[in-house]
Amino acid sequence: MGITKTQIFTDKQNDLAQVFKVLGHPARVSILQYISNQNACICNDLVAEIGLAQATISQHLKELKSIGLLNGEVEGKSMCYCINVKRWTEIQSQLNSFFNTTKSNCC
Amino acid sequence: MGITKTQIFTDKQNDLAQVFKVLGHPARVSILQYISNQNACICNDLVAEIGLAQATISQHLKELKSIGLLNGEVEGKSMCYCINVKRWTEIQSQLNSFFNTTKSNCC
DNA sequence: TTTTATTATCGTAATATTGCAATATTAAAA
DNA sequence: TTTTAATATTGCAATATTACGATAATAAAA
Incomplete structure (x- = not known):
């Protein structure tokens, strides 16, 4: 089918997955890193910096x-x-909470 | 085109994005949480627990x-x-490192 | 050995994502 | 007002992902 069955998961699970998903592309990781490295706001130096078209x-x-x-x-x-x-901080906490709560057992 | 241009990003960026991407689906978040909640190893209670087909x-x-x-x-x-x-711990560190390094500036 | 239960893989349909050219839109500059 | 520069949106082609039925593979149980 191709459609994610979000209904069978909790809102928290869907939200968390959504955050992970958005961060799950190298261009977006790269954009965040580039913005953070500049001392001033970035506009579309991004287009020149990263090798992707303006629309992308x-x-x-x-x-x-x-x-x-x-x-x-x-x-x-x-x-x-x-x-x-x-x-940013909120999301970092959310992810850490997931990592800390989801502890291992067994094996 | 539909294909991610991994060549234009660093290995680190691609690796990080890949980790995020794998975690970016509610079923996978849910699977990890379920495994962690059990005291023993899980087999395919997962199929019964989560409402997805065995193949999925x-x-x-x-x-x-x-x-x-x-x-x-x-x-x-x-x-x-x-x-x-x-x-698990390694990935948590990797993500925290990304969040801590990628600090904000501007605005 | 045959059956049964569990998991993995294959093939396929439906949908989503990625990327870009073309085209809007917006606001400063001429 | 017209032009120019920067960004957003639209439409589309290529590819990826999600999900599942059918089937293979594996190992215990009968």
């Missing part, structure tokens, strides 16, 4: 925004994206 | 194995899966 970068930015990881601010005719620190 | 569960287990997160042991006619604690 824009799409990846959209997905990062969808989980609240990026703030975008209009700055003249360009966009200034930066990491939403509050959300 | 088997496929998800395979992906979790692909990043070294699960150990499988033959136990009679069933399989006993458990979390590879060493790898």
